[in-house]
Amino acid sequence: MSQGAEDPAIAKLFAVLLAGEYAAFYRLIDESRMAPDVPSGIAIARMAASEIQHFDHLAARLEGTDIDVADAVTRYRSVFDQYHRATTPKTWYEALVKAYVGDGLASDFYSELAGALPESAQAVVAEVMSQTGSSAFAREQVRAAVAADPSLKSPLTLWGRRLLGEAITHAQWVLAAEEEVTDLLFEGATSLQGVAKFFDAVAELHATRMSDLGLG
Amino acid sequence: MSQGAEDPAIAKLFAVLLAGEYAAFYRLIDESRMAPDVPSGIAIARMAASEIQHFDHLAARLEGTDIDVADAVTRYRSVFDQYHRATTPKTWYEALVKAYVGDGLASDFYSELAGALPESAQAVVAEVMSQTGSSAFAREQVRAAVAADPSLKSPLTLWGRRLLGEAITHAQWVLAAEEEVTDLLFEGATSLQGVAKFFDAVAELHATRMSDLGLG
Numbered sequence: 001m002s003q004g005a006e007d008p009a010i011a012k013l014f015a016v017l018l019a020g021e022y023a024a025f026y027r028l029i030d031e032s033r034m035a036p037d038v039p040s041g042i043a044i045a046r047m048a049a050s051e052i053q054h055f056d057h058l059a060a061r062l063e064g065t066d067i068d069v070a071d072a073v074t075r076y077r078s079v080f081d082q083y084h085r086a087t088t089p090k091t092w093y094e095a096l097v098k099a100y101v102g103d104g105l106a107s108d109f110y111s112e113l114a115g116a117l118p119e120s121a122q123a124v125v126a127e128v129m130s131q132t133g134s135s136a137f138a139r140e141q142v143r144a145a146v147a148a149d150p151s152l153k154s155p156l157t158l159w160g161r162r163l164l165g166e167a168i169t170h171a172q173w174v175l176a177a178e179e180e181v182t183d184l185l186f187e188g189a190t191s192l193q194g195v196a197k198f199f200d201a202v203a204e205l206h207a208t209r210m211s212d213l214g215l216g
Numbered sequence: 217m218s219q220g221a222e223d224p225a226i227a228k229l230f231a232v233l234l235a236g237e238y239a240a241f242y243r244l245i246d247e248s249r250m251a252p253d254v255p256s257g258i259a260i261a262r263m264a265a266s267e268i269q270h271f272d273h274l275a276a277r278l279e280g281t282d283i284d285v286a287d288a289v290t291r292y293r294s295v296f297d298q299y300h301r302a303t304t305p306k307t308w309y310e311a312l313v314k315a316y317v318g319d320g321l322a323s324d325f326y327s328e329l330a331g332a333l334p335e336s337a338q339a340v341v342a343e344v345m346s347q348t349g350s351s352a353f354a355r356e357q358v359r360a361a362v363a364a365d366p367s368l369k370s371p372l373t374l375w376g377r378r379l380l381g382e383a384i385t386h387a388q389w390v391l392a393a394e395e396e397v398t399d400l401l402f403e404g405a406t407s408l409q410g411v412a413k414f415f416d417a418v419a420e421l422h423a424t425r426m427s428d429l430g431l432g
Contacts (some may be wrong), residue, residue: 022254025261029245038238038286042271045241049268052261070254 009184010121011065013113014058016174016181017128018069019076021055024102027084031095040092043137047099054128061124076174083170087163093145093152094159096138097213101163103135104209108202109171116185139212146214157215164206168199225400226337227281229329230274231288232390232397233344236322237271238289239296247311256308259353263315270344277340292390299386303379309361309368310375312354313429317379319351320425324418325387332401355428362430373431380422384415 025048032044059069089095107129114125146152175182175195186194210216241264248260275285305311323345330341362368391398391411402410426432 022258022261026248026257029248032242032245038289041242042238042286042289045238045268046272049265052265055258056262070258073254073258 015072018058023080100138234274235292241267316354
């Protein structure tokens with residue numbers, strides 16, 4: 001049994017995250033079709049490749065547990081696919097905001113979660129998170145576009161709010177369906193308080209991120 | 217200037233290979249749509265991610281040369297895209313044979329080329345090659361399919377020959393267009409002899425690979 005996945009609830013959490021990385025890979029690939037030029041195509045390809053690195057880190061931790069990697073994807077991907085369908089970008093800038101905000105939200109979720117985990121599982125989360133940051137290209141492109149054409153600001157700000165709303169809604173569905181995971185993460189606090197604080201923290205970080213983009 | 221790219225001909229060779237990795241990434245992604253199940257989807261995603269790792273190794277070696285990575289992709293990708301258009305698989309098994317044979321051909325090209333390169337450039341090629349092997353899943357699936365349904369053997373064998381033929385044709389186009397690269401690789405031998413030997417060696421390795429698949 002691999003280090004960090006000895007607790008069935010942790011293994012289940014890793015399984016959910018792994019399905020999210022899989023869904024994110026195939027979503028990025030779909031959205032890469034909108035890339036207007038080669039540098040954007042390279043940047044999106046690198047982001048997609050880093051989702052697979054995250055996936056592989058998590059998959060390695062499921063080895064020796066009774067969770068099969070492909071089964072985990074099959075079981076948990078639908079909520080992520082629903083999120084992506086609900087937030088299909090219509091323009092390249094929407095795709096960029098989604099890439100940047102999505103990468104950031106994922107990283108916030110990971111880091112807020114980490115505090116609730118035993119040390120060995122924290123290491124896995126830290127490993128996965130250390131490889132994000134490939135979405136910086138998206139931030140630079142959006143900032144430049146908004147500076148050059150201020151009429152982009154208001155619709156992209158609304159878009160960013162919608163991304164946050166959908167992310168929280170879909171995360172709540174996961175928590176509602178997976179009691180073991182919820183108990184693992186929000187044990188100690190009375191559950192509702194813990195969950196509410198968690199989403200408040202995520203919303204605050206999101207607001208900072210929107211400012212980084214020149215939005216909000 | 218990065219180690220290994222001090223010679224303009226080597227930098228140009230790396231630029232061509234890098235464009236090939238970029239084209240291969242986007243081709244794999246297109247072909248991943250045919251994946252019949254999640255394990256195949258995972259395997260294809262891993263192959264695609266490893267193309268980007270190769271890409272990044274080569275890109276790192278172009279830093280400090282006068283070749284820009286995006287320009288290299290723009291300039292050299294068309295011959296690879298033509299190869300992929302000429303070899304668009306119609307079935308999932310054709311896609312698997314192409315993935316396995318294509319990965320193998322790329323690795324043969326790299327290893328045959330390595331002998332002609334100075335030591336520092338050999339190290340780059342070895343680094344890139346050390347990360348292949350993610351196509352083993354394709355071999356296992358094709359072997360099992362051909363064993364279960366021998367009527368697949370003859371059409372997939374023809375398909376494999378066509379892949380080799382198109383690969384050689386397109387490689388010759390690159391060599392014809394890039395004299396510097398050709399001189400770098402086949403210097404010493406009279407050029408035509410060197411090129412012929414090179415393709416003979418590649419064809420022999422291809423034959424072994426077709427046997428691995430239970431074909432040919």
